[in-house]
Amino acid sequence: MPVEWQPVRQSRTHELVLQSIEQRVFAGELRAGDRLPPERELAPVLGVSRSALREALRVLETIGVLVAQPGRGPDAGARIVRNPDDALGRLLRLHFALGSYSLHDVLEARVVLERSSFEAAARHASKEDLDKAEALVVRMGEPDVEVVEFNDLDTRFHVHIARSSGNELTSTLTSAVRESVRPLILRALEEAEDWPAAAAALNAEHTELLRLVRAGKGAKAADLVEQHIRSLHGTLVDESAERL
């Protein structure tokens, strides 16, 4: 059986450093909140230069498991954290821009994720969460809301519902996927012929979605959010076609 050969490509000390730190994470020796030794101490211990170590730390920082602050005191230094959202958002945004994913792919992913989010939210969301979502919807319904703010509020509404579903992973994915098409949606909204009417129509769906979630009607909410997303993305397809 011809198992395909893999390029070995070892070396690159910063990757070895990375493996070393990752192992500590996988082994549970490094946990969220822990601090790493100062770069000037850790580098010689690992037997690498400070530059190589720093590149490894930068990698960890970009995937949202580490933050670094200069200065002194308990908040200074490199600390292990859990912040996957920014990292995932940036990743998907860039790859979407590079054409790794088509608009259709993003649409389907949003439908799948948000159906799940709304269904779970109908079961698990707390009253506080729903009240906060309500505030977003109310604000979106005010007539003086411009496109940019509407887009921002819409994003926050969908992400907030996902968060309140109780599933960190799907809500992170939902957020990242929604963020990846934010500029596209913004452009589409800006080109709407009758903006106030379009906003009102979109927000009527938000109101109904929230009502269904409050009533615990997860299945109905899932169906409606699917239709909600598909109709919005329907106006985007033409936009993206011109990129080809």
Place this chain on the structure above:
Amino acid sequence: MPVEWQPVRQSRTHELVLQSIEQRVFAGELRAGDRLPPERELAPVLGVSRSALREALRVLETIGVLVAQPGRGPDAGARIVRNPDDALGRLLRLHFALGSYSLHDVLEARVVLERSSFEAAARHASKEDLDKAEALVVRMGEPDVEVVEFNDLDTRFHVHIARSSGNELTSTLTSAVRESVRPLILRALEEAEDWPAAAAALNAEHTELLRLVRAGKGAKAADLVEQHIRSLHGTLVDESAERL
């Protein structure tokens, strides 16, 4: 309305460099396959040191939009690529290890994503894709397959079906999510009381899944894969509980 204040935290030149390169990507000026100027040329153009530039490049490399090779010729230098899978896998693996996501979250995400994958695969998968998936199932059915290889084949089977669904995004997410729990599943399989029987039972489901996909019965396949995943994860929950 009290819009929450965001920490401004500017500076950090490597982030500015990052923004500069990202802008070129978003503007479509940098596309997959393009080469960046050599570090020694680009750094002074951007007005930063080579170190700062390199840290920015390292970030791009870790999110899978850039690869760098030393040497000379058309393949050398820093090139824009589209390889989100490794990046996403590493990200989810680390965050899962750090406890950003519970096993329950991963389970639900897998169910949602793979339901969609199998449903789409029943509609779109080519015969070649299904034949390759079949080969994986056949190999998994042979009696001499050990746990490690089985786990590997199982991963590849699920990912392959996702790939053949025609949706790059959901297949990437499926792959990454499946990878994030690979060590856990491996441990669970290793502790199975009657390994040959367990393997046979799991693989019987694979066979049936593939049959349903071939027959175009997407809905049935989705239901079965949900049950397939839930039952397997059911054996994992006990495992992860001991981590608490």
Place this chain on the structure above:
DNA sequence: CATCACGTATGGTCGGACCAAAGGCCGGTC
């Protein structure tokens, strides 16, 4: 006891040097 200036630890940046790999170039050889 409060205040303020200085010291110090920490990450961030910079410049220069050298190493390793790999294609290209040039000369030699047949």
Place this chain on the structure above:
DNA sequence: GACCGGCCTTTGGTCCGACCATACGTGATG
């Protein structure tokens, strides 16, 4: 003229040492 081998150049990878910016500690000072 074609082939082959060694040197050269380009390019990323690494290392070192220095300095900067920041923010907390600390101790002098009123």
